[in-house]
Amino acid sequence: MPTTTLPPAFGGPESPRNPSRRTLLIATAGAGGALAVAAAAPFVATLTPSERAMAAGAPVEVDIDKLAPGELMVVEWRGKPVWILRRTPDMLAALARAEPQLADPQSGVASQQPEYARNAHRSRNPEIFVAVGICTHLGCSPSSAFQAGNPTLGADWPGGFLCPCHGSTFDLAGRVFKNKPAPTNLEIPPYKYLSDTRLLIGADDAAAA
Structure with missing residues (x-):
């Protein structure tokens, strides 16, 4: 079988006419790397304070x-999906019906929500539900299962969210059902209203409505 000899630039033997070729290539590569780092530094420096803050x-x-009743939108905050759901009157009524089936209906695990979300609807405004869309079991993202009496989840299903990875279920306030892998309710991030139609996810204060 014929053998293949690599040229010097790809790891082959050095040319007898140019024994320093390999050294030159290494030195050039090192200089190129240094130039790349130097070029990157001004780019980072040009980021505005707000851009650096967003990245952090x-x-x-x-x-x-424009979020209609019954609709869910998803935004990203700190690399996490954050759900914003405009609940209908039927969805709000389903919260009370779900309570006997829930592991923590009173939101007793304080770390899972700010104090202003420790209520039956787990939100500042009953109509608008805000939650981190990550299952508290192993970090999968649950899917919406809003239809009450969903054939897959049983006739007594009040509507909510289903984690496709290991079957944990949550009601329309992100409260986990009993005997499921997820140990706690979904996380509610800090947030506040800037106006009736604008939210700020990731910040709150005592004066926020």
């Missing part, structure tokens, strides 16, 4: 004016 997980402003 700064609050995200969201317009919910």
